[in-house]
Amino acid sequence: MRMPEPDRAxxxxxxxxxxxxxxxxxxxxxxxxxxxxxxxxxxxxxxxRQVPMAVVLPxxxxxxxTVLRFCHDRGIKVVxxxxxxxxxxxxxxxxxxxxxxxxxxxxxxEIDLANQCAVVQPxxxxxxxxxxxxxxxxxxxxxxxxxxxxxxxxxxxxNAGGVHCLKYGLTTNNLLGLEAVLITGEVIRIGGKxxxxxxxxxxxxxxxxxxxxxxxxxxxxxxxxxPQAVQAVLAAFPDNTQAGDCVARIIGAGLIPAGMEMMxxxxxxxxxxxxxxxxxxxxxxxxxxxxxGSAQDVLVGIxxxxxxxxxxxxxxxxxxxSEDERLVFWSGRKNAFPAIGRISPDYYVMDGTIPRRRLxxxxxxxxxxxxxxxxxxxxxxxxxxGNLHPMIMYDSAVPGxxxxxxxxxxxxxxxCVRMGGVLTGEHGVGIEKRDLMDVMFDAVDLDHQQxxxxxxxxxxxxNPGKVFPVLHRCAELGRLHVHHGQVPxxxxxxx
Amino acid sequence: MQLAEPTTEEELCDVVRVAVAHDVxxxxxxxxxxxxxxxxxxxxxxxxxxxxxxxxxxxPTELVMSAHAGTPLHIIQTALAERAQQFAFEPRGLNRLFxxxxxxxxxxxxxxxxSGPRRFAAGAVRDHLLGFRAVSGRGxxxxxxxxxxxxxxxxxxxxxxxxxxxTLAVLTEVTLRVVPRPAETGTLVLGxxxxxxxxxxxxxxxxxxxFTAGVLLTSASLSxxxxxxxxxxxxxxxxxxxxxxxAAARVAAQAFVGxxxxxILETEESLDLWAQIRDLRYLAGAPGAVWRVxxxxxxxxxxxxxxxxxxxxxxxxxxxxxxxxxxxxGGIDVRNVLKAAAGPDGHATLIRxxxxxxxxxxxxxPQSDVVAALSRRIKHHFDPKGVLNPGRxxxxx
Ligand SMILES: Cc1cc2nc3c(=O)[nH]c(=O)nc-3n(C[C@H](O)[C@H](O)[C@H](O)COP(=O)(O)OP(=O)(O)OC[C@H]3O[C@@H](n4cnc5c(N)ncnc54)[C@H](O)[C@@H]3O)c2cc1C
Numbered sequence: 001m002r003m004p005e006p007d008r009a010x011x012x013x014x015x016x017x018x019x020x021x022x023x024x025x026x027x028x029x030x031x032x033x034x035x036x037x038x039x040x041x042x043x044x045x046x047x048x049r050q051v052p053m054a055v056v057l058p059x060x061x062x063x064x065x066t067v068l069r070f071c072h073d074r075g076i077k078v079v080x081x082x083x084x085x086x087x088x089x090x091x092x093x094x095x096x097x098x099x100x101x102x103x104x105x106x107x108x109x110e111i112d113l114a115n116q117c118a119v120v121q122p123x124x125x126x127x128x129x130x131x132x133x134x135x136x137x138x139x140x141x142x143x144x145x146x147x148x149x150x151x152x153x154x155x156x157x158x159n160a161g162g163v164h165c166l167k168y169g170l171t172t173n174n175l176l177g178l179e180a181v182l183i184t185g186e187v188i189r190i191g192g193k194x195x196x197x198x199x200x201x202x203x204x205x206x207x208x209x210x211x212x213x214x215x216x217x218x219x220x221x222x223x224x225x226x227p228q229a230v231q232a233v234l235a236a237f238p239d240n241t242q243a244g245d246c247v248a249r250i251i252g253a254g255l256i257p258a259g260m261e262m263m264x265x266x267x268x269x270x271x272x273x274x275x276x277x278x279x280x281x282x283x284x285x286x287x288x289x290x291x292x293g294s295a296q297d298v299l300v301g302i303x304x305x306x307x308x309x310x311x312x313x314x315x316x317x318x319x320x321x322s323e324d325e326r327l328v329f330w331s332g333r334k335n336a337f338p339a340i341g342r343i344s345p346d347y348y349v350m351d352g353t354i355p356r357r358r359l360x361x362x363x364x365x366x367x368x369x370x371x372x373x374x375x376x377x378x379x380x381x382x383x384x385x386g387n388l389h390p391m392i393m394y395d396s397a398v399p400g401x402x403x404x405x406x407x408x409x410x411x412x413x414x415x416c417v418r419m420g421g422v423l424t425g426e427h428g429v430g431i432e433k434r435d436l437m438d439v440m441f442d443a444v445d446l447d448h449q450q451x452x453x454x455x456x457x458x459x460x461x462x463n464p465g466k467v468f469p470v471l472h473r474c475a476e477l478g479r480l481h482v483h484h485g486q487v488p489x490x491x492x493x494x495x
Numbered sequence: 496m497q498l499a500e501p502t503t504e505e506e507l508c509d510v511v512r513v514a515v516a517h518d519v520x521x522x523x524x525x526x527x528x529x530x531x532x533x534x535x536x537x538x539x540x541x542x543x544x545x546x547x548x549x550x551x552x553x554x555p556t557e558l559v560m561s562a563h564a565g566t567p568l569h570i571i572q573t574a575l576a577e578r579a580q581q582f583a584f585e586p587r588g589l590n591r592l593f594x595x596x597x598x599x600x601x602x603x604x605x606x607x608x609x610s611g612p613r614r615f616a617a618g619a620v621r622d623h624l625l626g627f628r629a630v631s632g633r634g635x636x637x638x639x640x641x642x643x644x645x646x647x648x649x650x651x652x653x654x655x656x657x658x659x660x661x662t663l664a665v666l667t668e669v670t671l672r673v674v675p676r677p678a679e680t681g682t683l684v685l686g687x688x689x690x691x692x693x694x695x696x697x698x699x700x701x702x703x704x705x706f707t708a709g710v711l712l713t714s715a716s717l718s719x720x721x722x723x724x725x726x727x728x729x730x731x732x733x734x735x736x737x738x739x740x741x742a743a744a745r746v747a748a749q750a751f752v753g754x755x756x757x758x759i760l761e762t763e764e765s766l767d768l769w770a771q772i773r774d775l776r777y778l779a780g781a782p783g784a785v786w787r788v789x790x791x792x793x794x795x796x797x798x799x800x801x802x803x804x805x806x807x808x809x810x811x812x813x814x815x816x817x818x819x820x821x822x823x824x825g826g827i828d829v830r831n832v833l834k835a836a837a838g839p840d841g842h843a844t845l846i847r848x849x850x851x852x853x854x855x856x857x858x859x860x861p862q863s864d865v866v867a868a869l870s871r872r873i874k875h876h877f878d879p880k881g882v883l884n885p886g887r888x889x890x891x892x
Contacts, residue, residue, distance in 0.1 A: 193791035198842035198860035204654020254675035451876035
């Protein structure tokens with residue numbers, strides 16, 4: 001993966017940049033020493049590392065604004081950063097840029113239960129929101145497996161999902177308002193405690209924009225009342241095909257479970273060894289299906305799920321008998337990534353989405369590709385919405401193995417697109433899938449996306465090198481190719 | 496005004512390109528049923544998508560529907576109903592409100608983002624558009640999103656086009672998420688709930704069951720709805736859906752016995768009632784300007800009180816407190832009332848202008864200078880010559 005050529009002239013001015021930044025923020029809020037910078041050299045995609053020129057940790061919106069204006073005036077690139085858990089390299093620093101960290105913007109500003117929302121700073125972790133409102137009977141629905149560490153700012157930037165987004169949606173569906181700072185230092189407020197925007201849905205386009213459009217400095221998120229009842233079913237199947245079939249039949253029966261997750265044999269083994277969740281080790285595939293709602297809804301829903309699973313050939317079907325047991329069911333799934341980390345020196349998490357009906361076909365293809373490449377793959381999926389997370393196990397100490405892993409990953413993602421799916425379901429494009437964007441989009445599509453970037457950040461200073469394979473200059477994109485000499489308007493046949 | 500009726504994306508590209516080359520601003524239409532919403536445009540020609548019609552791909556097990564933008568909504572809804580599915584966002588049909596016999600298209604549903612009573616529980620149109628194809632004001636065909644529910648590949652332009660009222664691009668194809676239809680629908684009507692108590696009633700009801708629609712209607716609104724015309728106070732209607740919806744409505748009723756009169760409607764009657772509420776039947780016969788206000792739910796009572804409407808004015812509080820619809824004949828300064836009640840947490844749209852034609856009042860809620868400038872830059876990048884519905888939303892948008 002190649003990053004844009006660093007600007008030597010900017011790097012040469014590093015000392016001046018650092019002292020300039022120091023003058024703008026509270027003492028101790030700029031990191032510029034070698035050891036300090038190393039902490040920020042990578043994110044959840046650890047295969048790539050780059051030390052930035054400096055890291056700045058603003059403590060309020062004004063500081064974010066002055067820092068951005070400073071960078072804008074001097075043409076300095078800025079990489080926003082939250083918890084640094086991105087799996088697509090979204091927070092990877094640039095040699096000629098600074099990192100703007102949300103670490104000091106970590107306060108829950110307001111809990112407004114009357115309006116069923118919370119207002120938080122971007123550095124607040126995902127789980128901290130639920131923790132803050134749990135006693136009152138509320139929670140924040142999107143629950144990425146990284147929820148202890150990832151921040152709401154990073155969730156907004158990546159439009160993060162979780163195991164419950166089948167029923168409750170991704171970040172974008174649970175966000176009401178934002179305050180954000182443009183690269184010029186201008187502060188925008190969008191939405192609030194109410195639904196939907198007055199005109200263009202800027203909230204919607206900033207969500208999932210991977211730090212390329214603006215820096216989020218405050219988020220207003222929806223809180224939901226905890227469901228009256230919740231129960232999960234664990235169903236073991238001899239192989240993936242039967243489990244995939246069961247997923248299709250549950251949806252086909254008109255059920256929308258709160259979550260529906262699938263793991264294959266290797267993932268089950270790794271998770272069981274790590275968490276002792278009680279998963280049957282002889283199973284070829286495992287489904288966890290959660291149903292929530294009123295006591296009655298749950299009773300009926302769980303009975304239907306058990307019935308369908310049995311009809312699909314499940315060898316074991318167990319419903320959780322207590323809240324503790326339900327959490328144990330989930331523990332293995334939620335820790336699947338670190339569990340793989342224990343059995344392989346390195347692993348690479350993929351994130352494609354396919355139409356549900358092609359699940360078993362995809363799994364067959366993945367195992368063929370795995371056999372061909374000689375790299376082991378374990379699979380976990382958000383099966384309910386067709387979102388795959390194949391985990392390719394490799395050893396970065398073996399020369400060439402990372403490259404082979406990336407090539408294998410690219411093959412899997414291309415297959416996702418071929419099957420009518422997409423390159424990324426929730427982890428973002430970042431640097432990781434940047435060069436695959438043209439598998440899904442043609443030049444005109446990408447130009448239209450980049451025009452949005454131009455409206456926010458005409459100089460391309462926010463998080464460059466991410467998402468787009470080729471960065472066009474905004475002046476070039478703005479040019480309109482007018483087709484003169486055509487039929488005069490009124491003669492056009494269809495007018 | 497002449498009307499272009501392209502039948503293919505290529506023809507539509509030609510139409511827009513010619514418009515660009517000759518500086519001809521276009522009115523962008525589906526079925527034209529919501530054409531009256533917005534500022535008057537300076538368009539001299541029009542283009543409609545209605546000859547680009549038909550379902551492209553509907554796979555019930557994937558819960559996804561793709562259709563050409565000009566497909567009449569009822570054709571899609573019929574196809575969905577045959578498989579016991581529906582759009583969760585309940586698009587509002589405004590034929591009656593505008594006294595218009597046109598046929599709404601699915602493209603128009605997306606372009607206007609007018610979501611019905613289930614919005615607070617299941618999301619707006621913007622939450623259900625998975626992908627689209629469109630021709631921008633540059634005369635170029637582009638696509639975004641996909642046909643799967645979970646997708647973060649590239650910017651989420653689906654959000655940008657939803658509710659953009661045809662000012663950025665002409666949609667040619669949309670892919671929307673669909674959901675199973677509930678087996679049963681039950682409604683609990685609580686007679687005698689005033690606006691002051693509305694949010695408290697919604698909160699109390701949510702303790703006993705999850706409802707998927709909660710609306711307060713004033714007595715003038717009730718009298719326009721045949722099923723509820725006999726209730727002579729304002730009332731709250733709560734909708735329950737699922738395997739045992741009617742039972743859930745009855746259980747919820749217990750929590751209010753002695754305080755309010757309770758009426759239960761079974762599935763058939765409920766479906767009928769909620770379709771009328773969705774389509775604002777209670778405002779259709781009312782004279783004056785029709786407003787839609789989105790606001791922080793806890794501020795709704797203060798807002799409605801601040802309006803000082805006459806007792807016989809029709810008004811509905813929808814979205815379990817988050818949205819207010821009403822008709823105004825008295826020239827109320829709605830935005831100032833909203834600001835006093837909800838501060839920055841709300842916005843008001845003038846959906847139907849009063850009888851005096853289009854008034855001076857801005858149709859869409861005024862934005863801060865920075866946000867307005869940003870919106871203008873977006874418009875400029877997608878439609879540099881301003882040929883698509885120019886000025887429909889704001890002066891330059
Ligand atoms: C073990 C593990 C499990 C995971 N599970 C899931 C999962 O279930 N679902 C899921 O969706 N993801 C998952 N992820 C991926 C990751 O946690 C999410 O993408 C998360 O949203 C990133 O948040 P962060 O705070 O760590 O952001 P970072 O990694 O710091 O940054 C991510 C991106 O957001 C930008 N950004 C950060 N903060 C801001 C801000 N304030 N303003 C503007 N841009 C900003 C950055 O520039 C970068 O592009 C997982 C990751 C790990 C390591």
